[in-house]
Each structure stands twice: as structure tokens, then as C-alpha cells.
Amino acid sequence: MKRICFLLIASTALLLSSCSGVSSQNVTQATDEMIRKQVLFFTDDENLTSEIPYYDAILELKSKHPESLKHLKVVNTRSTEDQPILDKTPESPAILVIEDNEVICEIEGSTNKNNIVKPVAQAISHWYD
Template structure:
């Protein structure tokens, strides 16, 4: 009887542990803990718009080149940033490209338009 009770407890513990779903630390999870299949996220700081000109120019060029891929571009403002600290950028502006819930490209701070376009285009071309 003692062995049966031990076996039953081990089986129930194993069942409980195998049913847990663990998200890896490098996964991108935003405010609602949602899975992001493919997305481009632009982190903006409205207080320093002059530093974001290259990013806006790059986004316009990318929208012309990849209209369907940038259709659901998400803009996260500095004041309302509720993203996961692992995704959140300490340097604004920033663009993060997510594919299958993984960050595949991240550009932060001062950057040239061509650098942004090239990096994001490279990531989108693999979709």
C-alpha cells in the first residue's frame, strides 16, 4: 500500500510538471503576455522627436517597400511603455523586429536611415 501511494504521488507530480508551459527568457512577451509571430515595434520618445527623423524616414521607405509586413507596425511611446523589460529599450528611439516571438533585429539610439532600412529589410526578407 505504501508503494502504491508513493507511485501515485510521483505520477501526479510528473503529470503536473509536464503540463507546465515554460517561456524561455529570450522570448518577447509584451504587455498582454501575448505570442508575437511577426511584428516590427518602434519605440518612440515624443520628447526627442528630432532624434527620430532617420527612423521615421526609414519607416516610410519600408512601408513603401513592404506594405503588408509593416501594416501592423506597433509604436510604443516612452510615456506609455508597458513592454517587458527584456524588450524595452533604454535608448530611444529603437526598432525591434520580432519573428516567431524572438528578437531578430534591434536598432537603438542614433542610426542612419540606410542602416535601419538595410537591417529591417534583411529581417523581413527571411519571413
């Protein structure tokens, strides 16, 4: 149990400390401004254990595609601030890959790391790397 708590806290700290801040104004004005390339991670403070595969996947993706994940946006689903304008907000945990204001990849709900890494890596592979 202590190991899981440590991994969860360490993963969260590493993820949050390595994410670049993105102005909420730029994201929330998605209908007015074009989002060229963006990865959104939807999180819920009360659902952290189901998010562990997502944190692991994000860490792996950041190591393989650092430039593409440079502007990763973490969105707390319980907060009314920082919410991007979407037709449908996904249930937490979820990762959306947005290109030219369109969702080109969406992973939602409980899954394993490989089911997250493969489609996201494929979606972002042509961005910068």
C-alpha cells in the same frame, strides 16, 4: 527651421495615420501569446529630432514591404500603457523586429536611415513579400 518642423510634423502625421492599430492587450500579453511577426518602434515625444531617420526609414520600409509593416506598433517610452513585455526596453529611438517572441533585429539610438532600412528589410524580407 520651418522646413525641418514641417518635415517632422508631416512625417509624424503620415506615419501615424498609416499605422494599423494593434490591441495593447495582445502585445502586453507577449508571454502568454505568441508574437509571430511584429515590428516595434520606440518613440519619445521629447526626442523627435533624433527620430527623423527612423520615420524616414519606416516610410521607405512601408513602401517596399507594405504587408510586413502592416502591423507596425508604435510604443511611447514615456507611457506606462502599451508597453510590450521585453527583457530589456530599448532607449528611444529604436526599432525591434520580433519573430516567434524573439527579437531578431534591433536598431537603437542615433543613426542614419540606411543603417535602419537594410537590417530591418533583411529581417522581414521573408515574411509576406
